[in-house]
Amino acid sequence: xxxxxxxxxxxxxxxxxxxxxxxxxxxxxxxxxxxxxxxxxxxxxxxxxxxxxxxxxxxxxxxxxxxxxxxxxxxxxxxxxxxxxxxxxxxxxxxxxxxxxxxxxxxxxxxxxxxxxxxxxxxxxxxxxxxxxxxxxxxxxxxxxxxxxxxxxxxxxxxxxxxxxxxxxxxxxxxxxxxxxxxxxxxxxxxxxxxxxxxxxxxxxxxxxxxxxxxxxxxxxxxxxxx
Amino acid sequence: xxxxxxxxxxxxxxxxxxxxxxxxxxxxxxxxxxxxxxxxxxxxxxxxxxxxxxxxxxxxxxxxxxxxxxxxxxxxxxxxxxxxxxxxxxxxxxxxxxxxxxxxxxxxxxxxxxxxxxxxxxxxxxxxxxxxxxxxxxxxxxxxxxxxxxxxxxxxxxxxxxxxxxxxxxxxxxxxxxxxxxxxxxxxxxxxxxxxxxxxxxxxxxxxxxxxxxxxxxxxxxxxxxx
Numbered sequence: 001x002x003x004x005x006x007x008x009x010x011x012x013x014x015x016x017x018x019x020x021x022x023x024x025x026x027x028x029x030x031x032x033x034x035x036x037x038x039x040x041x042x043x044x045x046x047x048x049x050x051x052x053x054x055x056x057x058x059x060x061x062x063x064x065x066x067x068x069x070x071x072x073x074x075x076x077x078x079x080x081x082x083x084x085x086x087x088x089x090x091x092x093x094x095x096x097x098x099x100x101x102x103x104x105x106x107x108x109x110x111x112x113x114x115x116x117x118x119x120x121x122x123x124x125x126x127x128x129x130x131x132x133x134x135x136x137x138x139x140x141x142x143x144x145x146x147x148x149x150x151x152x153x154x155x156x157x158x159x160x161x162x163x164x165x166x167x168x169x170x171x172x173x174x175x176x177x178x179x180x181x182x183x184x185x186x187x188x189x190x191x192x193x194x195x196x197x198x199x200x201x202x203x204x205x206x207x208x209x210x211x212x213x214x215x216x217x218x219x220x221x222x223x224x225x226x227x
Numbered sequence: 228x229x230x231x232x233x234x235x236x237x238x239x240x241x242x243x244x245x246x247x248x249x250x251x252x253x254x255x256x257x258x259x260x261x262x263x264x265x266x267x268x269x270x271x272x273x274x275x276x277x278x279x280x281x282x283x284x285x286x287x288x289x290x291x292x293x294x295x296x297x298x299x300x301x302x303x304x305x306x307x308x309x310x311x312x313x314x315x316x317x318x319x320x321x322x323x324x325x326x327x328x329x330x331x332x333x334x335x336x337x338x339x340x341x342x343x344x345x346x347x348x349x350x351x352x353x354x355x356x357x358x359x360x361x362x363x364x365x366x367x368x369x370x371x372x373x374x375x376x377x378x379x380x381x382x383x384x385x386x387x388x389x390x391x392x393x394x395x396x397x398x399x400x401x402x403x404x405x406x407x408x409x410x411x412x413x414x415x416x417x418x419x420x421x422x423x424x425x426x427x428x429x430x431x432x433x434x435x436x437x438x439x440x441x442x443x444x445x446x447x448x449x450x451x452x453x454x
Contacts, residue, residue: 026340028255113253113340121397155394156387156410163390166339167382170348183383191414 011049012220013039015063018056019106027057027113057110061123063223064107068094069126075209076130083138084192085207087131088185091161093209094127095177098165103223112166128158144192153192160184238276239447240266242290245283246333254284254340284337288350290450291334295321296353302436303357310365311419312434314358315412318388320436321354322404325392330450339393355385371419380419387411 017039021030032053036043050056071093075086097104111123131154138144164184168177185205190198244266248257259280263270277283298320302313324331338350358381365371391411395404412432417425 124394124397152407152410153414155398155407156391156414159391159394159407160383160387160411161390162393163388164383164386166389166393167351167386170351171382180379180382180386183379184387187380187383187418188414191417 007049008220010039010041010045012223014041014046014049014056015059015223016103019060019063019103021106022057022060022110023102023106027053027110032056060103061107061110064104064111065123065126067101067104068097068107071097071209071211072127072130074211076134078209081207082143082204083134083141084143084189085204087134087138087157088204088207089209090127090130091157091181091185092178092207094161095165095174095181099174099177124158124162128154131157138192142194143197145194148192157188160188234276235447237266237268237272239450241268241273241276241283242286242450243330246287246290246330248333249284249287249337250329250333254280254337259283287330288334288337291331291338292350292353294328294331295324295334298324298436298438299354299357301438303361305436308434309370309431310361310368311370311416312431314361314365314384315431315434316436317354317357318384318408318411319405319434321388322392322401322408326401326404351385351389355381358384365419369421370424372421375419384415387415 014035017035018030021034021038030053032046033043035056036046039046050059072090075081075089075093078086078089081089098108099105107123128151132150135144135148135150135153139146139148139150161181161184164180165174165177168174168180182205186201189201189204193201193204241262244262245257248261248265257280259273260270262283263273266273277286299317302308302316302320305313305316308316325335326332334350355378359377362371362375362377362380366373366375366377388408388411391407392401392404395401395407409432413428416428416431420428420431
């Protein structure tokens with residue numbers, strides 16, 4: 001058990017060090033020997049856990065996806081919040097994570113570097129699926145103008161968020177991201193909500209998720225799970 | 228003169244070959260010897276014109292910016308088109324270029340690879356500036372709901388377009404980009420236009436630019452200009 005716990009600790013330490021490195025230098029700029037230095041471990045320990053830079057990148061992308069999905073899954077359970085409010089929460093929570101969580105930042109950077117050409121779809125699928133479902137739920141309770149194509153509209157939301165995030169990074173290093181996501185919803189929500197609910201737009205824009213559980217998503221246990 | 232013309236031709240050939248290579252493999256995956264093979268020239272000829280991969284990347288990014296800006300500049304001169312119609316035209320023209328022009332695709336890919344962390348602002352500045360001005364012009368003629376912040380709204384438009392383009396690439400290799408830009412405007416324009424002009428939205432969404440000049444933007448002369 002002590003050995004297992006130490007292994008788990010070392011593995012989590014490596015993942016965190018690798019994330020910091022990918023976050024700062026991207027995939028091509030990163031090297032395994034920097035991870036060794038950064039994590040304060042031996043090369044042997046690194047290779048015991050991970051065979052290559054590409055494996056380490058997959059683990060970081062996977063950890064990022066699980067961190068982001070765990071938040072999305074919990075937001076869907078906030079039953080007192082309306083579907084459109086939950087979509088706003090999701091966008092702001094993903095924005096918060098990308099600004100403040102190095103593992104998330106690294107995972108998104110690795111994903112973006114691949115997306116510049118034809119990257120993996122999976123990182124977008126998670127949010128796309130939930131957003132499509134929530135638009136359906138919104139229509140069922142009369143919170144969405146009828147006749148809007150849920151899947152295509154969700155594609156727009158995911159795309160718009162991704163680009164707003166990217167441009168915020170280019171101009172301000174994401175320091176203004178929360179406000180830019182507010183701007184996005186101020187422009188988009190009037191097209192979603194029936195006319196007679198437009199007075200709810202300000203409170204919808206201000207929706208933020210505050211996790212009710214005390215458990216950190218970034219524990220060694222969490223990072224130790226395999227995909 | 229003959230020597231000069233040949234130099235110009237070789238230079239343009241190198242830029243086109245480099246663009247094809249950056250488009251397919253990105254900055255880190257590209258190598259100068261592949262450019263030599265692709266352009267069908269000697270290493271000496273390449274190094275006579277360009278000192279390094281990084282210089283070649285700058286030239287491609289610069290050519291892409293000039294191609295895109297030339298279109299934006301000409302669209303602003305389409306005086307019979309309303310300001311909002313011109314913004315729609317710009318987004319669709321940039322979408323057309325990124326889908327069909329290898330130099331543009333390469334320039335955007337190189338820009339995106341840099342933007343994944345903190346990239347250069349200039350590629351976004353061009354369109355941002357024009358979009359901000361056009362929103363001002365739209366407000367002056369009553370085509371924009373009063374009280375909208377032009378610069379922040381332009382930031383949203385640029386970000387949303389960038390992300391829509393990126394997600395379209397991930398899911399369909401940009402084959403559906405034109406339709407996804409249509410979706411974007413169907414969602415965004417109702418917030419821009421005063422209520423009594425909402426019947427003009429379908430014709431605004433269908434705005435496309437068809438260059439009136441017969442001169443190709445991608446001539447050897449055009450590629451030969453330095454920044």
